[in-house]
Amino acid sequence: MAKRVIVVEDNELNLKLFCDLLRAHDFAVEPVRDGREAVERARAFAPDLVVMDIQMPHVTGYELLVxxxxxxxxxxxxxxxxxxxxxREDEERLRAAGADAYVSKPITLARFIAAINSLL
Known part of the structure; x- marks a missing residue:
């Protein structure tokens, strides 16, 4: 059974890139464009992993992480x-709030998938 990943990203191009890349590696993906829907959608989707942008309108990734x-x-x-x-302080703050991994944009495809696989 495919691992399930929810992707929370407000930028349409990044959302498509992340979801397409994950699907190409046989993950089941649930895209979420609005962070305000992320918690509810995660409860319904029951993901094995959350990939989350940090800079989003309405609710930040940090707030969602908490x-x-x-x-x-x-x-x-x-x-x-x-x-x-x-x-460095951003990464430390996110890890202290519970982030299990931290990847900077622009992503490299190999690093992105390697980080995903290390968490699963």
Missing amino acids: QFKADPALRHIPVMAVTAYAG
């Missing part, structure tokens, strides 16, 4: 933070 890790039904799911802001 919500995921506070939710008993979701806290066990690994979260990979993906962001264009790759400062």
